[in-house]
Structure formats: C-alpha cells, structure tokens
Amino acid sequence: MDGGEEALSAADEVARSLRVEIVAGRIPPGSALRQDELATQFGTSRIPVREALKALQAEGLVSYSVNRGAVVTEVSPAEVLDMLEVRIALETHALKLAILRMVPEDVAEARSILSDYDNAGAPEEWSDMNATFHEVLCAPCECERLMLLIRENYLHVNRYARISVSGIVGKDQPQKEHWRLLDLCEKGNVVAAVKLLEQHIRSTQKTLRANIRRKAAGR
Amino acid sequence: MDGGEEALSAADEVARSLRVEIVAGRIPPGSALRQDELATQFGTSRIPVREALKALQAEGLVSYSVNRGAVVTEVSPAEVLDMLEVRIALETHALKLAILRMVPEDVAEARSILSDYDNAGAPEEWSDMNATFHEVLCAPCECERLMLLIRENYLHVNRYARISVSGIVGKDQPQKEHWRLLDLCEKGNVVAAVKLLEQHIRSTQKTLRANIRRKAAGR
DNA sequence: CGAGCCAATATTGTATCCGTTACGGAGATT
DNA sequence: AATCTCCGTAACGGATACAATATTGGCTCG
DSSP, X not given: OOSSOOOXXXXXXXXXXXXXXXXXXXXXXXXXXOHHHHHHHHTSOHHHHHHHHHHHHHHTSEEEETTTEEEEOOOOHHHHHHHHXXXXXXXXXXXXXXXXXXXXXXXXXXXXXXXXXXXXXXXXXXXXXXXXXXXXXXXXXXXXXXXXXXXXXXXXXXXXXXXXXXXHHOSHHHHHXXXXXXXXXXXXXXXXXXXXXXXXXXXXXXXXXXXHHHHHHHO | OOSSOOOOOHHHHHHHHHHXXXXXXXXXXXXXEOHHHHHHHHTSOHHHHHHHHHHHHHHTSEEXXXXXXXXXXXXXXXXXXXXXXXXXXXXXXXXXXXXXXXXHHHHHHHHHHHHHHHHXXXXXXXXXXXXXXXXXXXXXXXXXXXXXXXHHHHHHHHHHHHHHXXXXXXXXXXXXXXXXXXXXXXXXXXXXXXXXXHHHHHHHHHHHHHHHHHXXXXX
C-alpha cells in the first residue's frame, strides 16, 4: 500500500477546490456560484457540484437559498471580532494544557518558526507563519479536537482578515510578543503566558476594531 | 413577512431529519445509511438524500467512503474526553464575558431553570436541562459564535454520553454545583465562578473516564 | 416618459437511467 | 476440507432529462 493515495469522488474534489479558492479570497464574498458554470469548469455534471456546495454550506463557507443557489458568505467585521473571541477561548485553554506537556523539542520547533518569521518578507506569508507558530505552540495540548477548532478558526478569520489585519498590525509588535510568549512557555509560567496570549489576540481585535471605525467614517 | 415559514428543499428536510435521529441516538453509531432505503423512506429520489449525507459528512455526523456509502460516525470515549476539554475552553471564556454583562433577568431565568431541574423526573431530561442552564448562563457573553460552538459541543457530547454520563453522574452533585455557580455569577465573582465551572465539567470528565476504565476491565 | 405586467430565458431542484465498484456465494482446485 | 477464483447481485457515483421556480427584457398602458 502506498503513502497517501485516496480515491476521492468528484464532489469531494470540487469541494476541496472551491474551499481553497474561497478561503484564499480568489472567489470573493458575495459571489454567486452557478452550478452549470462550475460543472463545465470541473468537467462534470451538476450533481457533484451540488453535493460540494451542500458540504461547503455545512462548513459555513457558502450560504444557500432555495431556488436561488449558493453565494459565498459575507463575513461581517462584527463576526470576525467574535471569531477572535473564540480564538482567545480556544488558544488560551490549549496553551494552558500545552505548557504542562511541552518538551524542549517543541520549544525548538517554535523558535525555528519565529526565526523564519524574523527574516520573512512578504506580508502575505505573515499570516501563515503566525498560524503555524500558534499551532506549534498549542499542539502539545494533545487535544485533537481543540487543535481542529483552532485551525478552523484561523481559516475563517484569515478569509476576512487576509488584507485587513496583517497589513495593518504590522510585524514587529506581534513578533516581539511571540518571542516573549515562547520564553514564558519555556519557563513554564502558565499564568503569564496565558495572559500575554490573550492580550496578543486582543490587540489584533483592537486594531481590527479601529480599522472598522475608520472605514465606517472614511466612506 | 411572517414569522418562521421557510421553504426548504427536500435535501434540507432529509438532512434535518437524519441529524435529529442521529443525535438522539435512534440511528446508532456504525449504522450504514443506505441511499435507496432513505430515499423510499422520505419519498424522494436518491439525489436529495446524497446531498443531505454530504452535508452531514461536513458536520461530522457521518463518515463517507467512496463507493461504500455513509456510516454514522462512531464517537470514541477519548474523543468525548477531548470534547469536554473543548467545552471547558468555550464555556469558561463565555462565562467570563457573560458575568460582566449579566442583568438580574438573566439570573432569574437561570434560577427558574434550576428550579425545574430540582423537580425534574426522568434522567433523559437532565441532559437537556443541563444544556439549557449552561446556555442561559453563557448567553449574556454576546458572542454569537461562541454560543454556536457551545451548542454544537453539547450536541456532539450528548450523542455519546446520553446514557453513559447522565445516568451515572447522578443529579444531586451537579445540581448543587449549578446553584453555587449561579450564586457566584450573581455576585459577580468571575474568578471563583470560572474555577467552579471548570471543576464542574472536569468532574463529568472524571466520571466518564472511570466509566471507560470499568468497561474496559469488565468486558 | 415611467410603472406595471407578461412572456421568454436562465437556473435551480428532482427523477430516472447507466456504468462502475464492492460484497457474497457457489464451484473448482489443491 | 480449506482456499481461491469467478460470477451474480446490490449499492454507489455520475450523467442526462424533465419539472418548477426565479429573473430579465420587452411590451403595453396610464
């Protein structure tokens, strides 16, 4: 048996492809997803396309109206703020557990990511690196369910914030906090680490909130 | 525009129905969901059924193998423990926010639920009441996303634990903790309330863990 | 000239049909 | 007698076909 060959249905293929496009923002929120169009595009009939759309609906990526088809869901700024609240809940708890189980190798891995981060160029990469760092830091919690939700959370937040946040928060301040956070983890200072992590996420939240205000006023 | 009449497609209807049946445990984990069978049962063709199954797959209620159809997902005891960990993460954070925003009416509502709980009879109702109480307590957090995840969490945990936990933990001890928790919330003692809530959920976790051990040994 | 109505069209939702794949049992072989 | 093979059946994935619903453009009427 070979490594990872998995037979996947056309519907799964379509769903996977669309998911990537939507999360990447290449299919912008509000776009109508025409079944016929997608079907010809993927070289299938509409049946697998419809199944894919249903799956994406369950994932919250598209919204479905009967007889009017699927539309890429709009993510409101308020919802993103909520999502960041969820992130605080998930990550602080995961971190609490993770620190107790963290071994030097985990710290080393996180450190290496931060180093790459230091030398990183394009802002588009920042959000990926950020996600990776937070994931590595939380991973030792050994709670697969928590990690799943954390990953999902990043996906959804990034969908909105890919430009809005990363480009505005900047890199230096978050990065400083990352190093400090890693330090606290290494020292096993759970309380301080959790506190810093919450502040860290809250600062993203604050920036976003300010950004929303500015947009509301400016336009 | 009237209250809540929504036209829903056959696929949605099937999905809704199956979801209820699965969560209620009437379709036990491991069951194969035959498309033909469901189609005749719902009086439709297989197409809507397949779309429904895809949606349920995305929700994690069924698992799909290509050319072998859908099976109701088995929830392992370890996963339930993980889910309870997630519950701790979500609820403690929600409670922190909720207490700050709680008004007397919220407390009154929670109190009334607990009173019903006191007089409640059948163990099957306990888990619903428990869920309702926790929901009411967290609701003032005003974070719809958090509440959504909390509800989802109860759904999934109950799917496994509907017999395993409620019947074994009993009612008296959790109920005592509920009253005490509500008291702390009313007093605005965030730290103590959060601590108690975590202990409260951990005791469920512990009971479940013991139950698992017993089963593993006994059989 | 604008608003409202109706028909033509586009798009969705569902049913039926066909090819393909997995499972199970009967028969042959060692 | 046990195992392997082959074939029949049942279930699934997908495509085409058709019915129902929404949308759009043109037309009429005020």
